[in-house]
Amino acid sequence: MEKLSSAAVVPQLFRNIIIAVVVFADESLLQISGNSKFLEKLRLFLVTCFFFFLRSLPSLVPFANPNSKRGFRFTPEKKLEISDCAESGIGRAIWQLLSAMNEIPVNSRKYQFVRSLAEKLIDENHGENSIALFDLNRRVLNASFRRTLSLLEAAVERNRRYTGEPVPRGLNRLVRAAVRAVGDGFTGLGGEETADQSAEKLAAELLWLAEKMAVYGVVDEAVEKWASASNLAWLALWSEPRLQCSFVQISALLFKEAKDIEMGREEEAAEEEKWREIKKKMLISWIPLLCQASNGADKPVLRSAERAELEKVLEKMISELKEDEQEQVFSLWLHHYTHSASSDWPDLNASYVRW
Secondary structure: OHHHHHHHHHHHHHHHHHHHHHHHHHHHHHHHHOOOHHHHHHHHHHHHHHHHHHHOHHHHOHHHOOOOOOOOOOOOOOOOOOHHHOOOHHHHHHHHHHHHHHHOOOOOHHHHHHHHHHHHHHHHHHHOOOHHHHHHHHHHHHHHHHHHHHHHHHHHHHHHHHOOOOOOOOOOHHHHHHHHHHHHHHHHHHOOOOOOOOHHHHHHHHHHHHHHHHHOOOOHHHHHHHHOOHHHHHHHOOOOHHHHHHHHHHHHHHHHHHHHHHHOOOOOHHHHHHHHHHHHHHHHHHHHHHHHHOOOOOOOOOOHHHHHHHHHHHHHHHHOOOHHHHHHHHHHHHHHHHHOOOOOOOOOHHHHHHO
16 A cells, blocks of 8 residues: 555656646746737647647556556455445346446447436336335435536546636636646546546436436435535536536526425424525525526526526525525625626525515
8 A cells, every 4th residue: 555655646746746847838938929829829739739748648657557557556346335225136237327327438329228228227116116116216316326426526626626717827728728628638647537427427417317316206315415515516616618507407406306395394393404404505505606607608508487486496495594594695696696797697686685
């Protein structure tokens, strides 16, 4: 393990030194290029070449790639994340299919096969009207939602680190464009997920899982996990517009489901307090993104009727909070709503005035 630690630290240090040199050189080239389009294009070309060199670094330097046969290799035992239903062959089969769905590139002809087969098994379980199979679906879908959410947060974090905001001083839009062209290659430095496991793909899969869980009536844990994903919500503010669209769609679905969960229950005081806290966390985490990303990349993420419906859901959820909690949510909404130049949604003005 000591050898493994050294092997992991060296490439990280080497990469940080290289990036620091690139930032310094880019600042110097930026001053020299001035208003010359030719020099600006030359600068972009040189930076792009440099990042392509970094992309090929793992295959050139043995210690930079922990998975290389010439370096150290450490493969921890993969634990089954649904141990409470591991005794069921059906449960293990669905789990394997859903895990493979995360790992297979979306452009592979096998991707749709795996996803369709998983959906077929889940549908057949649901159609049996069996309490045991209903509970099995719930546990497998919850486990897959947790896994996909974890993978998504890690992917978004890597995107922010290498291609998103905030960025090191001196790396302007042109340099970020060059980084994006080869950004996926950086993941190989740490032996992490491949570029096939992109954040956009994982977000689409998470939305698919949330929709399935809503249809089968097992969406409670998805709502709770999404409400607790405050770090992902913060990272989402600097994500690409297409990725933000998926986040808005997931949030819209789970906000509505959170309201329905509350309406359909007669809870004890402790359970009522739990769901009130979940709703508060969900509002605080995801309202900033709703204010910023509702317009999408080229068209609104939600239709007019969906936007109006979600506004009513948000107003209802806020009204059920304590007075000081309402003030916290409304202050957050007002800040992001007034500072978003490209969006005027969600419009909670009437609710704010009543408060």
